[in-house]
Amino acid sequence: QRIASRAHPLFRLVLSGCAIIVRGQPRGGPPPERQINLSNIRAGAMARRAAQSQPDAKDTPDEPWAFQAREFLRKKLIGKEVCFNVEIKTALGREYGMVYLGRDTTGENLAESLVNEGLATVRREGIRGNNPDQVRLCEMEDQSKASRKGMWSEGGGAHTIRDMKYVIENPRHFVDAMHQKPVNAIIEHVRDGSVVRALLLPDHYLVTIMLSGVKCPSFKREPDGLETPEAYAAEAKFFTESRLLQRDVQIIMESCPNQIILGTIMHPNGNITELLLKEGFARCVDWSMAVYTGGAEQLRAAEKSAKERRVRIWKDYVAPTANIDLKDRQFVAKVMQVINADAIVVKMNSGENKTVHLSSIRPPRIEGEVTPACRFRPLYDIPYMFEAREFMRKKLIGKKVNVTVDYIRAATGAGETTPAFSERTCATVSIGGINIAEALVSKGLATIIRYRQDDDQRSSHYDELLAAEARAIKNGKGLHSKKEVPIHRVADISGETQKAKQFLPFLQRAGRSEAVVEYVFSGSRLKLYMPKETCLITFLLAGIDCPRGSRNTPGGVQTADPFSNDALVFTRDLVLQREVSALGGSVSSLSSRRSSQALCVLVLWSTRRSVWANYEEKPVEEVVQMKEEKERVANYKAAYVTEISDSMHFYAQDVETGAQLESLMETMRAEIAAQPPVEGSYAPRRGDFCIATFADGEWYRARLEKVESPSKVHVFYIDYGNREVVSAVRLAAMPPAFSTRVLPAQATEYTFAFIQVPQDDDIRAEVVDSLVRDIQNTQCLLNVEYAGATCPHVSLQFGDTKDDVGLGLVKEGMVMVDVRKEKHLAKMVNEYLTGQESAKSARLNIWRYGDFRADDADEFGYRR
Template sequence: MSIQQPAVNRGIVKQVLSGDAVVIRGQPKGGPPPERTVCFSNIQAPKVARRANPNVEGSAETRDEPFAWEARELLRKKLIGREVVFTVEYKAPGTGREYGCVYLGKDMSGENMTEMMINTGLVEVRRGGLKTDDPGQQKLVQLEEAAKTAGKGKWASDVNVNDHIRDNKWTLENPRNFVDSHHNKPLNAVIEHVRDGCTVRAFILPSFHYVTVMISGIKCPMFKQDDEGKQVAEPFAEEAKFFTESRLLQRDVKIILEGVSNQNLLGTVIHPNGNIGELLLKEGFARCVDWSMGVVSQGPEKLRAAEKMAKEKKLRIWKDYKPSASTIDHKDKNYSGKVIEVVNGDALVVRLGENSFKKIFLASIRPPRISQESGDSAPTRDANKRIRPLYDIPYMYEAREFLRKKLIGKKVTVEVDYVQPPNQGFPEKTCCTVTIGGINVAEALVSKGLASFHLCKVLCVVYSGIECPRASRPGPGGTTIPAEPYGEEAHLLTKELCLQREVAVEVEAIDKGGNFIGWLFVDNTNLSHSLVEAGLAKVHFTAERSSHYKTLLAAQEKAKEQKLQIWSTYVEPKPVEIVEEPMERKVNHRSVIVTEVVSDDLKFYVQFVENGPQLDQLMEQLHKEMECNPPLPGAYTPTKGELCAARFSQDKQWYRGKIEKIEGSKVTVMFIDYGNKETMTSKDLAALPLCFRSLAPQATPYTLACILLPNDEDARQDALEALYNDILNKQLLLNVEYKGSPDHVTLADPDSKDDVGQALTAEGLVLVEQRKEKRLAKLVSDYSKAQDKAKSERRNIWCYGDFTEDDAKEFGYQR
């Protein structure tokens, strides 16, 4: 009988999780390439540090075990992006993790990664499951003994383990200061995670600051949540993420920090093969965005050129791109030509070549025109006579004559500023700066009083360092959004101080809407300070990094003391009393009867024994009431959330219920005194008389403390069935351990005092949740001892050994 050899698989190493586990990406087959997590058989590497997950209650930060980072880094530098083959010896039930052997190269003649890691002295051999008659497994023991003898890695005799544990900084206390301290300096980094095409998380080396970096100047298609909370990818979002991930994930890169957006950092990520932002744009996976383009230190023109290239080729997100009619299509934006005609006060015709002519307009000025606001009208002798603008509009002729005498037949330099699209029947206009002999023609025209300066785009400034109430403003559909309290007063003061005044603007940044963020000064007076001083604005936390922060705070304190405007009703907050966590666990047992166990989690409902007589009396009265005055079938119309009387299908008796869901003729009701649910029709429902509503619902939900269900579906069902048999319809002692939704409790037998959760743990049916509260330390310790015993005896979920030994979350295992 021949022994079946394990199948040989091939792929590219995408990620190294630790010194004994990798993620391998297979060949794509019409979609995203499949990925498999492969753990090295028969060895165990030190566990890598993990940051706390703020979205998971009780999640705690962990530190590296000694040599964990060295082991991971050795494997990362050896394997990332390299082709490997691997065999799978077995798959751990419930976790999906595969255990086997990985070889570097195209076949199994390549370097064995398990043996390589043992030889470096950075991992240990798991000797418990080794076979004495297996030469390959015994070779692992020999390699480990050789590493110990040579004093390699963790086996060195003079090693100080503290020198081999990283000091990770998972959060930045002051992102702005961090960026400023490294501004425009390329920092060494390793990319640890790719969130989307333009957002990565990385370790800055050698400080081990863990940062989230948004790539400056660009934006890729994103992943968004729909109304049901499901993640939906925008077109090309998956492809953009894969493009970045396949090039950057766990690669050594340089990061140039350039700005801050909320708690995220803005920066340029440079791979040895180039700027990833530029590459994303060139391949049509991203577009340029103005709000962060202003901080780009590596040349914004390169990014715009890359985007232009993708547009021209109509790549990916630009597949439906159509150039705007107003796009400047000149070969060069700067050229020279001879003026052959002056059309009017702001228009010229320039000859560019032998038979090439171009009509251009002077940018940013407005020629003489009839003032509609003052009611002026063109002087005419006859109402039927057509107006001749050149002669009938005041100073139009003089403006044209000025340009004619200065420019006609002369060579001028033209710089195209913008193209004004067709509007209200007028054709497209190419607006330019025209100079002759170094003199700006438009400026000369304005200086003679023959034209007025005109801004085609208004400069919008958002004041730094303050938060100001908003005035009334137009809303959608012709409505008006009312002003916030003191918003009109703030608007009036701003208008009074700066409208049509000469001001100085100190720009700090640009927001997502392209507005400048900065400080505005009128006659050397800071407008932000004036608003705060008048009690019409509050100091915003962003002012902390500016030199104006102290004066703004002083102005705010003064306005508070005088109770000006927004501070008129201000009351100093009372100091919050910090209640220290109790050091000792409080035990206050209450006798309960478990009336219902929920089928899909550890939740159950109890009745307190002390309330039993009162509930019995109520039920007896309700049964008599419904028997003496039976409801008319179909007369009751159910409403979601309403209390009602509901007839239980098994004993045909009436109980108090609450309507939870209505689907057509089917109504789901929860029996509020017992916790069970049933779906019925309206003929089994009736209005609940008022006299039966005063008693609070007697079924109270709880869940077991310090206990977690396993992931495997069969194992979960075994645990829930055991819980059901252990507690349903039994009188037990309940103690609330910590708050939650619902509260978490322990249950104990009133006679033997045996703990239900500990018993389930000892049977190997559930896992222990490692709570960090000091008062729970003894309880968690007792549960952990029971769990260790179940592991050693290989009970139930531990029948295949300890499947949580490795870095559980990194391997896809979630508690």
Template sequence: MSAPTQTQQTPAGQQQQAAPVALRQIRGIVKQVMSGDSIIVRGQPKGGPPPEKQVNLSNITAPKLARRGNPNVPDSVATNDEPYAWQAREFLRKKLIGREVFFTIEYAPSNERCYGSVYLGKDASGENVAATLIAEGLAEVRRVGIRADNTEHSRLLELEDQAKAAGKGKWDEAGREVSVREVKWSIENPRNFVDSFRGKPVNAVIEHVRDGCTMRAFLLPSYHHVTFMLSGIKCPMFRRDPEDPKKENAEPYAAEAKFFVETRLLQRDVQLVLEGVSNQNILLATALHPNGNITELLLKEGFARCVDWSITSYSQGPAKLRTLERAAKERGARIWKDWTPKDSGIDEKEKEFSGKVIQIVNADAIAVKSANGTIKTVHLSSIRPPRLDDCAFLKEKKMPKPEKNEQGGRPRPLYDIPYMFEAREFLRKKLIGKKVQVNVDYKKPEQAATDTLPAFPERLCATVTSGGVNIADALVSKGLAKVVRHRQDDDSRSAHYDALLAAEQRAIKSAKGVNSKKDIPIHRVADVSGEVSKAKAFLPFLQRAGRSEAVVEYVFGGSRLKLYLPKETCLITFLLAGIECPRGARNGPGGVMKADPYSEEALSLTKDMCMHREVIVEVETIDRAGNFIGWMFVEGCNVSLELVTRGLSKVHFTAQRSKYFQALSEAEEKCKTARTGVWSDYEEPVEVQVVEESERKTQYKTVGITEVTPQLHMYCQVLDASAKLDQLTDKMRSMLISDPPLPGAYQPRRGGFCLSRFTADDQWYRARIEKVESLDKVHVAYIDYGNKEVLPASRLSDLPAEFNTQALYPQAHEFALAFCNVPEDEDYRYDAFQLLCELTANSKFLLNNEYTDAGVEHVTLLRQDDRLDVGKKLVSEGLCTVSKRREKRLSKMVGEYVEEQNKAKKAHLNLWRYGDISADDASEFGYQR
């Protein structure tokens, strides 16, 4: 076979000037068969990547294969196979792929492409591939541009004539139609397509290797052309250069991984197990070759890493993949050469413990009390509670996120986020009071606050099991939690992370919980805590109900709890009746008040008994703050009695009228005798004879009235301390002028002290927050003046330590008028209020404390300039009645007030306009003296 001359026609039949090419003989391995007359041969490597050359078989032409239309080229359309094109390609593929060949180059248009003769084996004595194709009728001999002395061409013509005579291959007219494939270049619904195979292996031929884990293949015998990724792994990739889109940048080991796969799978017969679809509609599959599973081989050799988003699709289970990856990491194979294990920071003794669940902190966190009494908050590893963005129903309806709940306040996550309440209830019913096994997976370090995220303390994340059930897995499988997507290099994750991912996929497929597109559960829960008017309206219902079922939402102290009443769908603050429990640290008029002894022990006992338990309550009454008071039973146990029995509470005098008084008294006496708990320092009282004072004492203070309430209470400032208040206020305002507070930075909390800008004069004053409805409605009371108003949080600021209540005690003192009963009639009460405002305006007064009733000091108030008794004036005008006081020392003063009252009666003033209203205070009207 001679080399072509300069004027010889190319195999395409066109005249072309070509430089003489010396006859070259090359050996190589067939990498790929492009068509029936074109192959790619990989040469033997010499220190670098193996050279590749496309070899077109000289003197023959094979039928052309079908081509896919290029979407990036206008007017590009798909073409069909020419008859026997696929059979020709397949004949060469099965004969040549992976085998050594010898070829001679006769003509080379470029370094990568040439024309020549190809022989099986190490030299030209092997089988001539072109001759075999002609003999099988899968190609025809080229007749243009051939020299007359080309003996090889004559031999090919003879073989072609023989094939024609025998009706082989393309010369078989009867088989021409059935020899053309119906190629399906695209799949309309990839998910349904994958499901149709039901996980059964399908025969395929790998057509192209994009990188180590992404390939294209023809499925047989359907001829679907599919692009797929290997399930569960990711290899280093080739990425487009952003500056030059035609150029690709290879990640480390990307070329090696691609070569590893090409040499084993390219144009090999494999079986694909179709397992899923990626977000880009690329199929997920496992390629099975008779010699092994390429997914596992890539991991073993360090060419790939496990990926969470597709590992659950791997049909043979993710555990083996994780094991192979871990072994490659430990060996430092290839992509893991710089990998070093991270220290979890968990002591071996802390990695595993057991305990009783005493609280459901959140939909993904619980409080566990171990045998030694230690309480640890444990977060379930690798999951998080539901969010609004997770709800499939809201996504489908394109509903906006609620900025306020139905009551107009800020959203309450437990009730306003779909399925958050269901998640909490699942944990409560399954775990509260139960023993669990905790296996710590990792610790999440403390996180400082940022502009967008709040601060988080260190969190202990663990796998929690109860009765052999993984609680996180159970939550996720019911659609009541979502799996956290960790970074690929983040090993801090659940030990059962793959099982969690699989559970999430099952929940999505079965449309459970947040994945459901049906109507979401709605919880319209009314919070009547601290709402006096609502509590009063609700009280009769609970009293008539007798015993009511409730769930303890939170325990504030030993005798103070927050309850959820499922039947009434409301939240109430509940106080245990009949006992006086030690109180914890709290805000008081003078700042933070210290906790009472044994308050922590009482709180711990009540939490252990009641927290998140289903209880029975008997409501008796409410207090002035709208808190319900009554008896609580947990599994038949009276909580009040249990606290008294443990010496963690005293019996309150109000218990005398209850049927539990005897049991409470007996338990208290036992604790006194044993000196238990709050009675540890108890000493028997020494009987002291009390001699009642017979003379009224006077110790007048000069005061100014700053505020009067419709209940005829007054707020006064002692004038001796007014100079100190003025000095503190001036200093405070000067500081705020030089360093003004940032609007909106202050977060108001009920009971906290703050600075408030008064609406009337736009000046800053010290205040205390009484109630927070929303950031636009914050109820504040000015502690130095007694007046109140409702303001937005933007007009509030933090109270610096140098101006707090320890620096100067609140100057507004609340008093009531001694010996005066406030009128029950609203009109007369308003008239009394108006007169009191007139009498106390712009004057100084002498104040004397007479007695204390219901926690409020009752005083007599004399105007300094004319010694007018303000209370006596209200009585003389018939706007107040005289209260009955039995103290001997006050009998003379009471007599004077009664004398003024009698004068008002005779004159029929105001209350006495229609006669003697005290006539109803007779025995026949039920009055008892």
């Protein structure tokens, strides 16, 4: 059947040197396609892989010059329009005709070009004299033979047969060897918008490449063998085909999980991965985005553009924050409480408290079930829960943070295995440019929630969170560590009267104790966590009586006093989860600034319009003003210095309890001598209290600070302040009769007030040597001057001469003065500065070059 047909479609694909596929111009979707076989010529057959369903079938190699003929046509036709005449259509539907480059028959005749280059033979059977095209092809073939072109050259063309490789023995090794190196390739087939078959050059590997970081709608194969396209699957495939099919590209192979090669295809006109996202033909996928060479933020930005324009697969997209007012999406607020490792309470500018959950992270969790019989305390019993809470508390409490709401998680009802959750505001919280969720994850104190691919309710910095978690896993941080999990043995004596009475004398002897306010029951009743003593206590503020809230009594619910809630809110906002100091049974310092007396006054004045609303002030002749500044209290007590550390901190024992310690040591050693512990029976664990044999062969009480191996256990002798690395065979369990509950640890850590610790190692070592000679193992007089971050700062006097040890170091020019601004310390500071001036004048030690300049201070390890 001869057909007079002419068209000028777009080239799509070259099947071989004598067959091409063309498609029409697109009209709102993928256009129809036609296969055109070139009339009167034949080119070699291309290599073909054997059917996988036939085990005995073999691969078919290229015929000589077949690939060269295909490449000749491909390079001529790629991206071009063609014109063709269909001359014959067989009963099976195959169409034969002449194909020309361009929009009419005046263009280059492809069949003639192939024959002229010796890349195809002419079908001479049945030559008809009235067919000038066939006659002309025969003449051109004779000329090509005479010129020995192509297949007519010497050698028969065996060198033109490719060594095709359809299987890679070790694909992961292959990808690793090619990692980040662009490889030249030809895209041979497009399965869907994000999966292609590529021919890698020059080695002729035929591999399947999946685009990293994205996924397009695909074609689902039904049981009957038919393929059902998902929405926009055909359009996505056409989008990729029209830009990449049989194009020369470069491929960056990025990963090979589960035998799938992930990569990025680079074309001179752009990156197909980002184009698919931008046009709404693909969505980001988390599992492969991390390996994308261009960075996940590029893909997210492209996807975001499509979402905002609601194109194609995003036509029904609704942003997670679409129903949130603009002013509520991003705001600055003050952190009032850390509820958990993923939740905080913030105070808005309006004064309202709001609970905010950190987006896309999950706090540490306990594995297995918790039986009701055990007294389970999540904060202390779940591994790393306490560390995560403390990290959040120290970073955020009382500070202003930037909150960007990412989504609102709807309320859920309780299921058979899941609890009910109320509506949650999930946001990214940052302070000083640091994303708190990312910081938590990078330290291994939280994990990332994995979402369904179509779930857009996630953090706006989700990729950074995934990268942070990958780093934490690689470095073995926190939850990902293979070391023993930290154990927090916290004694809760807040509800036990007898234990509280036993603990009170120790608290009074200790003087000032550092604590964290864990809970506020009322305006004057608190629960404190005391890190050094590892216990929880109930604490009442001395000297004040706040209105009481409602409470259950045997006779029923007792009504709350007026303004009790105001007092509760005031104290909670002021001290909840702040670091405070407890002194003699009362809170003496709130946030290291206010005394118990100050809190009392603040409570009274804050409720002037409440509990004193009806108070009629009587006229008085004068008003007694509170003293703004307290006087320095010189209450020196005898202390025995037992250890001096390299950081110029020192440990001292209270002389008053020295006799108790000696008695306890004697009794303990006698009992151990009578019933020696079995050597090697004790299994050391970090944080445990135990007994250890020192170099003198005697037993001492100790705490385990680190367990590297059975032969390397780091111990701290709690009654003397020195440290040692010992073997586990030198350790034994501490008898209960000699525990810290019977007699608290006697070595207390201190540092010197009013002097700066030299940063230079040599200068600091010289000062430490001097202190060891002068005060170690001697009795001194000690007075606490002010609190410090880790231990109290004290002034120390020699026991015999009453000379100030720190002032002596200043006068000898060994240290510089730390100038304190408190007025009640001014007299002491001036005395120290006078001593410093005398050392300068005499040019002693660090002052030997005269007065410091900024660079001098750096040289000697000091900074003004």
